[in-house]
Amino acid sequence: MISSIIFSVLILTTAVIFIVRIRQINANINLGRDIDLSDRPSERWKTMARVALGQSKMVARPFAGIMHIFIYVGFILINLEVLEILIDGVFGTHRIFYQFLGSDTYHTFIGFFELLAFLVLFACVAFLVRRNVGRLKRFSGTEMTAWPKSDANIILIVESLLMIAVLTMNAADSVLFALPDATVMTAGLSHYTGIEFDGWFWFSGYLTGMLPNDPTTLFYIERACWWFHIVGIFGFLIYIPYSKHFHIFLAFPNTYYSKLEPAGELTNLESVKKEVELMMDPNQDPFAAPAADAIPAEPQRFGAKDVTDLSWKNLMDAYSCTECGRCTSECPANQTGKLLSPRKIMMDTRDRAEELGAHKRKNGAEADDGKSLLGDYITKEELWACTTCNACTDACPVNINPLNIIVDLRRFLVMEESAAPNELNTMFTNIENNGAPWQFAMADRANWRDE
Amino acid sequence: MAAAGESPEVLFWVGCMGSFDDRAKKITKAFAKLLNRANVKFAVLGTEESCSGDPAKRSGNEFLFQMQAFANIQVLNAYEVKRIVTACPHCFNTLKNEYPELGGNYEVIHHTQFINTLFKEGRLTVEGGSFKGKRITFHDPCYLGRANDVYEAPREVLQKLDAELVEMKRCKQRGLCCGAGGAQMFKEAEKGDKEVNVERTEDVIESKADIVAAGCPFCNTMMTDGVKHFNKEDEISVKDIAELIAEAADL
Numbered sequence A: 001m002i003s004s005i006i007f008s009v010l011i012l013t014t015a016v017i018f019i020v021r022i023r024q025i026n027a028n029i030n031l032g033r034d035i036d037l038s039d040r041p042s043e044r045w046k047t048m049a050r051v052a053l054g055q056s057k058m059v060a061r062p063f064a065g066i067m068h069i070f071i072y073v074g075f076i077l078i079n080l081e082v083l084e085i086l087i088d089g090v091f092g093t094h095r096i097f098y099q100f101l102g103s104d105t106y107h108t109f110i111g112f113f114e115l116l117a118f119l120v121l122f123a124c125v126a127f128l129v130r131r132n133v134g135r136l137k138r139f140s141g142t143e144m145t146a147w148p149k150s151d152a153n154i155i156l157i158v159e160s161l162l163m164i165a166v167l168t169m170n171a172a173d174s175v176l177f178a179l180p181d182a183t184v185m186t187a188g189l190s191h192y193t194g195i196e197f198d199g200w201f202w203f204s205g206y207l208t209g210m211l212p213n214d215p216t217t218l219f220y221i222e223r224a225c226w227w228f229h230i231v232g233i234f235g236f237l238i239y240i241p242y243s244k245h246f247h248i249f250l251a252f253p254n255t256y257y258s259k260l261e262p263a264g265e266l267t268n269l270e271s272v273k274k275e276v277e278l279m280m281d282p283n284q285d286p287f288a289a290p291a292a293d294a295i296p297a298e299p300q301r302f303g304a305k306d307v308t309d310l311s312w313k314n315l316m317d318a319y320s321c322t323e324c325g326r327c328t329s330e331c332p333a334n335q336t337g338k339l340l341s342p343r344k345i346m347m348d349t350r351d352r353a354e355e356l357g358a359h360k361r362k363n364g365a366e367a368d369d370g371k372s373l374l375g376d377y378i379t380k381e382e383l384w385a386c387t388t389c390n391a392c393t394d395a396c397p398v399n400i401n402p403l404n405i406i407v408d409l410r411r412f413l414v415m416e417e418s419a420a421p422n423e424l425n426t427m428f429t430n431i432e433n434n435g436a437p438w439q440f441a442m443a444d445r446a447n448w449r450d451e
Numbered sequence B: 001m002a003a004a005g006e007s008p009e010v011l012f013w014v015g016c017m018g019s020f021d022d023r024a025k026k027i028t029k030a031f032a033k034l035l036n037r038a039n040v041k042f043a044v045l046g047t048e049e050s051c052s053g054d055p056a057k058r059s060g061n062e063f064l065f066q067m068q069a070f071a072n073i074q075v076l077n078a079y080e081v082k083r084i085v086t087a088c089p090h091c092f093n094t095l096k097n098e099y100p101e102l103g104g105n106y107e108v109i110h111h112t113q114f115i116n117t118l119f120k121e122g123r124l125t126v127e128g129g130s131f132k133g134k135r136i137t138f139h140d141p142c143y144l145g146r147a148n149d150v151y152e153a154p155r156e157v158l159q160k161l162d163a164e165l166v167e168m169k170r171c172k173q174r175g176l177c178c179g180a181g182g183a184q185m186f187k188e189a190e191k192g193d194k195e196v197n198v199e200r201t202e203d204v205i206e207s208k209a210d211i212v213a214a215g216c217p218f219c220n221t222m223m224t225d226g227v228k229h230f231n232k233e234d235e236i237s238v239k240d241i242a243e244l245i246a247e248a249a250d251l
């Protein structure tokens, strides 16, 4: 009884903390500009099914891809077993599904989850080794400071421990159930009679040999693992939204809102379009006062200086980033030693959204902390190294678009601050004067025909 | 509009590189010869063509880009242009993807796609003998490949040559950039430990190719410089696909 109450309080507390944090993230994402991505729903569902559900871009790196599929499928399906644990916890029952499924089916049910748990454990250990012993290049880099590295390890270690707990719990339970009912009754554990498992479970069966035969000790082992596992899950749930692990939720909406246009297409800035149309329209009197409705209610900056100038999708991208570094490892600028790292662009964007969001929660929605994404986080040198090659967007398994942010920050540098490198300013002048990026006369454009 | 016939089948958008750069002009001429050989009636805008605005846009100068786009679209629409072929993937991408929203709706084709169609329709044939025994590798331009998912047309065209087509270890979706895009062509690279075109040329050398087939005048320049960096100009040549086909067709 008392444990049911403690358990229910834990569930509720976890749920409240989790929801508060999700609302924070939602508010932070909505610091971004509004854009309309409600078009083409069927194409979007298909993209999500392929890229997130189907993990289509993960398998480009087969080892990591397959290991991840173990963890991913494991997570989704093991939730069914967690459901049993939740019901048991709240109602003080023990292995409630046994009653519904019967001995044989229950045995297969748990056996299947043990298989998944084993695969998850295997994959987590493989990922841990790869990170910490294998020294893969994409797990280092300037943005991979102490926290992102520990974050990755914490996730993998906690998941491994959870899986070990489940397996040990099943082993202890099956030994307990295999003992003669009388022995169990004398230990005062009537709870653990009346269930007949059909032999050991598929995987935890191998652990039973290591366990004692004393019912009380078995009981404590079983209970300890049970509580550790479920409290671990609650803790994990609270931890996830502070971590790159949040991708397990956001990967789905984020791929739904993927860019569907060809990768090479950049948006045409609306605000610029209006001005250019006015300038080029021969019927317009350039000195006439602009019509009242021509003035936008909220003048938008050209390009982006801070996260508030980016779109909400850019910010959702940032919160979906798994910090896997596939983008950076494919980036030509990064490979040749330049400062630019598309993963850093995404991590900076998320960190800045976190910072500004926290500042606004404390000091009100209009509050400004005097900092900005451009300058305080991302430098010009990084931005000017980008070749806009789309290697990063193509590599990202969650369809994140670092290039979009890079171009928006460049737009701010060029159009608001006139801060392009000198050579680019020369190129601009040439295009304006000669219709070509070099100093050639327009009249010579067709000379090739006579040469 | 300088038309080589009354109602042209297609407009050849030459681009700034193709018009002014000495190396790229050779590509322009090779492609024009192929068009003539295939009896394609084509037109060029000549002095009425202006920069597509790609380098301005990618470096963040949206104003300048839209001014260029606006001016070009006025000219193109005045001539009622419907189909455009270009040998520059940057112009290709800009005209195809970014002009429609500004009022310029055309069917835009990259020259490797166009040549491929000419072959398929039987309007163009080559012997390909002069390339016998040569190893050719295709360097995917970012703005043709990843940007627009065109990977097969250039390869199908190269199959017409009697040569061995080899792939670099990074190709198609994962092909490495030459380093020129995003207006990098017009500036010094940022501080680093290597030039991108050098990194890419290492892939070429590893592939043991004799010829790098390019589909972009910018890649062409970058790869030519990369080959020079390793003093391998005698062993490895960099040619546009149009040039290779023109050569095979004895033009």
Ligand code: HEM
Residues within 6 Å of the ligand: A051, A052, A053, A055, A056, A058, A064, A068, A071, A072, A075, A076, A127, A128, A131, A152, A155, A156, A159, A247, A248, A249, A251, A252, A322, A323, A324, A397, A398
């Ligand atoms: C919903 C259940 C999911 C779970 C439980 C899960 C679990 C994990 C775990 C534990 C890692 C850490 C691996 C490491 O850091 O070494 C990871 C990494 C990753 N996940 Fe997920 N994930 C899920 C969904 C997804 C989805 C839908 C995608 C989108 C395709 C995705 C993409 C990634 C990527 C790209 C990494 C980085 C892997 C690498 O380092 O190579 N995940 N995931």
Ligand code: SF4
Residues within 6 Å of the ligand: A327, A330, A331, A332, A333, A334, A340, A341, A342, A385, A386, A387, A388, A389, A390, A391, A392, A393, A402, A403, A406
């Ligand atoms: S688009 Fe820019 S950031 Fe992305 S891979 Fe290419 S050079 Fe790197």
Ligand code: SF4
Residues within 6 Å of the ligand: A320, A321, A322, A323, A324, A325, A326, A327, A328, A342, A343, A346, A395, A396, A397, A398, A399, A400, A402
């Ligand atoms: S942006 Fe995508 S590819 Fe890059 S680190 Fe994040 S999840 Fe990985």
